[in-house]
Amino acid sequence: MSIVKYLAVIFSLLLLSTGSLAQNYPTCSSAAADPDGDGWGWENNQSCIVSSGGSGGYPTCSSAASDPDGDGWGWENNQSCQVAGGGSSGGGSSCGTGSCPGSLNCPSGMSCGCYTVSGLGANKQAYLNAGADRRFLASAMMETERMDTNYAYGDNKTGDAFNAGATKQNWGMMRQCHAEWRGYSANDYAVSAAMNSSRSLDVQVYNECRNYYGNQWFAGHRNGSSGLANPNTQDINNFRTGYEWTYNQLAGHECDDVRFWVDIPAI
Structure with missing residues (x-):
């Protein structure tokens, strides 16, 4: 244990022994903050308490401010975390009722809707267990009905346009954002097919690209290099609007069978 951490822990224990509240200390966002396994970590220049984590192996958020929409899930240190005791449905659960809302406000000029898909909740939960957050779920929900990789190989595309993973990211972007794939050429697109059978890799690459x-x-996700060069087309703006609508609708439905859809033409 480093001297800084040692002194911090001693000070923490002294406070606890005099009746100070343990909850004054944030929960460590990662068990890696406690390499010696003594139950105390050091993050953001302060002591933190190592937790066994939330359900599905997620860390507990160190601040409720990481969950502005109150759905029980937050985002800290480039990963999902669970807010202790949070969630609109109580108990930290955000699975929802499994039923579509009584009414929907569609994005302006777009059709939208909601229905249930048997087994969809299990797929959502599997990706959450692999480290996904609501951003990933929203992207995957816009691509396939069951939010999985059961679609034509590469989405019938090759080269930099080749798609992989549940969110159908393109190879041109992935070979830039994922460090291990930098240096590969457009012709090496098949490397990314490994994401189709590894949810953890799929989520990792998605987060890296975001x-x-x-x-x-x-812009790049919607229209590849052309989109990156010209990111403010109406089509790209419509895609982003549809994504944001889907993301918002998913609040409280992160692990049930409810699927939301918005009409964004495929390209």
């Missing part, structure tokens, strides 16, 4: 491209991700 972080790497930022707001430009929508």
Whole structure:
């Protein structure tokens, strides 16, 4: 244990022994913050308490502010976390009722709807267990009915247009954002097919690409290099609007069989 961590832990234990509340300390967002396994970690220049994690192996969010929509899930340190005792359905659960809302407000000028798909909740949960958050779920929901990789190989595309994973990311973007694939050419697209059988890799690459491209991700995801070069077309803006609508509708439905759809023409 480093001297800084040692002193921090001693100070923490002294406070606890005098009646200070343990909840004044945030929960560590990662067990890696506690390499010696003593139950205390060091993150963001302060002590934190190592938790066994939320359901599905997720860390507990260190701050409720990481969950602005109150659905029980937050985003800290580039990964999903669960808010202790949070969630609109209580108990930290955000699975929802399994039923579609009574009414929907579709994006302007777009058709939308909701229905249930048997087994969809299990797929959602499997991706959550692999580290996905609502961003990933929304992207996958826009691509296939069951949010899986059971579609034509590469989505019938090759080269940089080749699609892989539940969110159908294109190879041109993935070979830039995923460090292990940098240096590969457009012709090496088959490498990314490994995402179709590895949810953890699928989620990892998705998160890396979202972080790497930022707001430009929508343009590149929708229209590849042409989209990145010209990111403000009406089609790209419509795609992003549809994604944001889907993301918002999923609040409280992260692991039930409810599927939301918005009419975005395939390209």
